[in-house]
Amino acid sequence: MKIRVPAFLTRGALGRLSGYLGRPSAFGIKGYRAGVVLALFVVILGGSGTKAVMHAAEALPDGAAYRAQGVVVTEEQLRQRVGLMEFVYGLQQPKEPAKQDEFKRSVAKAMAVSDVVDKAARDHGIVIADKAASDQLERVIKETGYADRQTFIQELGARGISERNVIDEIKRQQANARLFGEVTKSVKPAGDADAQRYFDQNRAQMVTPEQRDVANIVVPDEATAQQVLQQASAGGDFAALAGQFSIDGSTKDKGGSLGLVQATQLDQAYGKAAFAAPAGAAFGPVQTPQGWNVGRIGEVRPSVPVSFDQVKEAIKGKLDNDAKLAAWDRFLAERIKDADVTYAADYLPANPDASPVQARQGN
Structure with a gap:
């Protein structure tokens, strides 16, 4: 993750x-x-x-x-x-x-x-x-x-x-x-014709993946994670909880923010939980190699189709x-x-x- x-x-x-x-x-x-x-x-x-x-x-x-x-x-x-x-x-x-x-x-x-x-x-x-x-x-x-x-x-x-x-x-x-x-x-190097051919053959996949604004708190054990989840689900200030509990030194002072992410950018188990939760909800605990995680979902940007010109260079x-x-x-x-x-x-x-x-x- x-x-x-x-x-x-x-x-x-x-x-x-x-x-x-x-x-x-x-x-x-x-x-x-x-x-x-x-x-x-x-x-x-x-x-x-x-x-x-x-x-x-x-x-x-x-x-x-x-x-x-x-x-x-x-x-x-x-x-x-x-x-x-x-x-x-x-x-x-x-x-x-x-x-x-x-x-x-x-x-x-x-x-x-x-x-x-x-x-x-x-x-x-x-x-x-x-x-x-x-x-x-x-x-x-x-x-x-x-x-x-x-x-x-x-x-x-x-x-x-x-x-x-x-x-x-x-x-x-x-x-x-x-x-x-x-x-x-x-x-x-690939040319425009190569890119067009790939686009046409993979049109069903030519969409911008769903993105979610995710904040996360990492703690060392499941019991602490359950405590954090309970407070977050009850309306607790997630940023304050991150500052108090998170062992993630790079995000705890940012309210636990990971920014806008795609599911493929996250640990598989964590990503599955994060992309199943509704906007505004807390979720977890999910164990990853970094510890026990409690997340919260902010903005959700749904997947939308893209044009060839939008993805030509990426292809x-x-x-x-x-x-x-x-x-x-x-x-x-x-x-x-x-x-x-x-x-x-x-x-x-x-x-x-x-x-x-x-x-x-x-x-």
Whole structure:
């Protein structure tokens, strides 16, 4: 949900991890409320293919999770990286035992693909300076509501993560974004005719999505959320309640306001509740990775049809992005195949050689 989060991306756990390295990320450049258009996390977890190439030509040492491009990554190193992903992206490990094994295998695949892309960036001569990453981190810290950099670093330390870990992750993403640009620079832009054809084929979807003015209060437990909901439903001043109870540092002093949002911009469960409630009503509690949430609906702007001229440029942007992602996926497919990744049995994914798109398609 686009509420204050220490993570810089949103949505559920599988969505955050899905297809790590499917596309490069701006790492908070547009802010946590706007989200990241070209997110690194896309589709690896989406695939459920049955391909099971046993990458075991050479035995892995004890405690290894996988070997990629000749470098062994241990289980402990993988756990440390997951910890970083939990903080940076809000990655949530599933609690259900049935999903934990899939999660572990998907994490290994995601990190192996990350290693492959890192090497590809180096092979293209892409180098990110520490200062560029540090400056980006400073912007992210301000956008996510921390008092100062030292407060942010202290929270990192409490989680066993160093500032260096985060700087390196930012450098990795910035390098990947540059690599994405290099790989896709020859993609031909879409024209007006392409956009018109897409509009005609998808006319039923050519509407402005319903938008709602949502305010939200985040609290740490369900009992407090029930108390807040009761007061809000009884006519209590929602802004005052936000200032008193909310742990969301970026919105509590704004009456909890998230502004006008679409359902797809919110955590799925929260969005479902928010878009089912009538205007003027309080709703909840809804649990998300950030805590227990109580919301209130203000203005509701219904969905309305749009003209071709209104969406022409947006359609061209989508078509351009789709074409670039296809080129990026072809590039990744070749790199993944050449990397000859070897997984330990407990970490072998169902589709070890598949690119992100191939994984989503079950190949």
